[in-house]
Amino acid sequence: MKVLKTDNLRKAGEKGLQKIISGRVRVAVGTGTCGIGNGAKELHRAFEKRFNKKGEKVSIVETGCFGFCTEEPIVNVHIPGHPLVILHRVTMEDIPSIIKWVGGGNIPGKKVLCRIEEWDHLTGKIIYGRGMEDVPLWNEIPFFKGQEKIVMRNCGLINPEDITEYAAVGGYSCLQKVLGENKPESVIDEIKKAGLRGRGGAGFPTGIKWELMRKAPGSPKYIICNADEGDPGAYMNRNEIESDPHSMIEGMGIGAFATGAAEGIIYVRAEYPLAVKRLRKAVKDAEDCGFLGENIFGSGFSFKIDVVEGAGAFVCGEETAMISSLEGKSGRPVPRPPFPAQKGYKGKPTNINNVETWYNIPPIISRGWQWFRKTGTGKSPGTKVFSLVGKVTNTGLVELPLGTSLRTLVYGIGGGNGTKKIKAVQSGGPSGGCIPEELFDTPVDYESLALLGAIMGSGGMVVMDEDNCMVDVAKYFVEFTARESCGKCVPCREGLFRQMEILKTLTDGKGSESDLALLEELGTVIKDTALCGLGQTGPNPVLTTLKYFREEYLAHIKGICPAKVCPELIKYEILEKECIGCTVCARNCPQNAITGEKKKTHSIIQEKCVKCGICLEVCKFGAVKKI
Numbered sequence: 246m247k248v249l250k251t252d253n254l255r256k257a258g259e260k261g262l263q264k265i266i267s268g269r270v271r272v273a274v275g276t277g278t279c280g281i282g283n284g285a286k287e288l289h290r291a292f293e294k295r296f297n298k299k300g301e302k303v304s305i306v307e308t309g310c311f312g313f314c315t316e317e318p319i320v321n322v323h324i325p326g327h328p329l330v331i332l333h334r335v336t337m338e339d340i341p342s343i344i345k346w347v348g349g350g351n352i353p354g355k356k357v358l359c360r361i362e363e364w365d366h367l368t369g370k371i372i373y374g375r376g377m378e379d380v381p382l383w384n385e386i387p388f389f390k391g392q393e394k395i396v397m398r399n400c401g402l403i404n405p406e407d408i409t410e411y412a413a414v415g416g417y418s419c420l421q422k423v424l425g426e427n428k429p430e431s432v433i434d435e436i437k438k439a440g441l442r443g444r445g446g447a448g449f450p451t452g453i454k455w456e457l458m459r460k461a462p463g464s465p466k467y468i469i470c471n472a473d474e475g476d477p478g479a480y481m482n483r484n485e486i487e488s489d490p491h492s493m494i495e496g497m498g499i500g501a502f503a504t505g506a507a508e509g510i511i512y513v514r515a516e517y518p519l520a521v522k523r524l525r526k527a528v529k530d531a532e533d534c535g536f537l538g539e540n541i542f543g544s545g546f547s548f549k550i551d552v553v554e555g556a557g558a559f560v561c562g563e564e565t566a567m568i569s570s571l572e573g574k575s576g577r578p579v580p581r582p583p584f585p586a587q588k589g590y591k592g593k594p595t596n597i598n599n600v601e602t603w604y605n606i607p608p609i610i611s612r613g614w615q616w617f618r619k620t621g622t623g624k625s626p627g628t629k630v631f632s633l634v635g636k637v638t639n640t641g642l643v644e645l646p647l648g649t650s651l652r653t654l655v656y657g658i659g660g661g662n663g664t665k666k667i668k669a670v671q672s673g674g675p676s677g678g679c680i681p682e683e684l685f686d687t688p689v690d691y692e693s694l695a696l697l698g699a700i701m702g703s704g705g706m707v708v709m710d711e712d713n714c715m716v717d718v719a720k721y722f723v724e725f726t727a728r729e730s731c732g733k734c735v736p737c738r739e740g741l742f743r744q745m746e747i748l749k750t751l752t753d754g755k756g757s758e759s760d761l762a763l764l765e766e767l768g769t770v771i772k773d774t775a776l777c778g779l780g781q782t783g784p785n786p787v788l789t790t791l792k793y794f795r796e797e798y799l800a801h802i803k804g805i806c807p808a809k810v811c812p813e814l815i816k817y818e819i820l821e822k823e824c825i826g827c828t829v830c831a832r833n834c835p836q837n838a839i840t841g842e843k844k845k846t847h848s849i850i851q852e853k854c855v856k857c858g859i860c861l862e863v864c865k866f867g868a869v870k871k872i
Contacts, residue, residue, distance in 0.1 A: 249425050250543035253535050261413030270303045270347045275319040277310030277487045285318040309488020311401030313388055314641035328360040329373040359383040367415025367611045388639045395628045396604040397644050400488035405523050408530040411491040417536045419610040420498045424544040432503040439614035440626040445599030446702045448691040457586040458504040461594035466506040471599040472513040475559040476674030479705035481630045482600040484642055486520040490527035496603030501548045504596050515554035525552055559729035563777045564597045577731040578777035621647035625690040635708035638663050652685040665710040673702025675722040676782035678789035698789045714810035715794040716801050720748035722786040737780030740771040752811040754804045809871050812856035821846045823868035830860040
């Protein structure tokens, strides 16, 4: 075992702990992208101004997102000796009552979401305080009940731009541990025993991937973080980087040591400006503290990280396409073998894992593979972070043990729809599958979803209700994948485009039953012959909707859209008895397609109507009907 230089880490941790738990009141405003979009930055500035004006000894800091996006802006307040209190939907008008509370007044009850008495981190627990039993604990709230925070263990609780706060919750101690033990093979063995599978979608065993890389001849070796999250409705990676960038950096450092790499690259989506900003700062701070760069902790191990911003091509989420992009070429996949572990970036051995995979590494090293395997299933240990969006009451980021049912996710945590019947959930992004409500008892793991024709993907979950047309949904996702196809292979380039054409014919009411057989045949051929994962999974939305919602396709062939979504298959009419002739609909119609005198029944000229639905939206008397 090597004797390392650990003073910097120890001092950083002590300094950070004084910021998180000290004798001062701490007010932390969640300033992830979702919080900022709801006014969190203005709240933060207002808190600073008001507390500074009063001369109070209060720490005002920024944190990332706590996950409950529906309830933003979220502010957490810690008064020494008391639990951490999470406030939700905080507005500028709430600031005076919060100031009175921290000064000894009554708690602003309507704004209190929950309390946290203690919080697990890498090397122990933060004990905030006990009491306040009238406020529910965080894991008693329906949205958080059943969640287990491994990847998101620090999100929303520490300042992502302060490396000392990361050190205070055990940050970089796992990197220090493996460098001190100096046994790369033991690290790989630990990851293999943990059963960690890549969280980017395919679910390939991470430890085996690392082992292949370590044994591969050639130098230098590279590791890459795939942070090119491009699924519509998915924002797990964005939040993780915005809220806790050092966890990813530490995970990559451990992976580099285990695989024999000295250089790392983070390929991050340029459309994530806040994540990029915080990530670049984290890399610089880690270098300044000696946790990255030359001779880390005096161990003799050196590792540097470059941050590269991708241009937004969805196909660059595929390993070989990403490597091509990093090399300055067009982002197009290449056939495998050879695999990146044999011949990757610059022709050298390369290992690629996605953001969430790297976040799992420090906890496994800290607590051991046996601990990790206690969560999840035998074949799919651990947790998975999902972005729960769509027609559901509670939206946000959800971290659940793998094997949890879709029903728990959608109804237990998501709270269901509330008013309308839920029809399906799209799992795995645009290349995923549409799973009907009657199959929601299915456990969410790699094998179970594959049996339904869906995939885990990076973790996007889009909930749809009775107002969603499943033929239109399939068309939307195929349009996306067809547009994002790099065009290199014929099955993907031509096949997806042809599927898109057929689906448009169906949504226009001009399709036939032979089109359904052709859609299925095309889907099977594309899956079997496309070069990369984009084409191989691109037909999933079509194949699953045909399998589970075939009656909707047949209805479209008859000229009916049951959900009344497809413009060519619906029309708007004005009901004679309900119309009072207020003229609001006529004045708002962009096509001047509504006629009628004031105080007399109006009518719609169907030939001019573009089915925009504005008349239905503006009518206050229920006189407009969509049929």
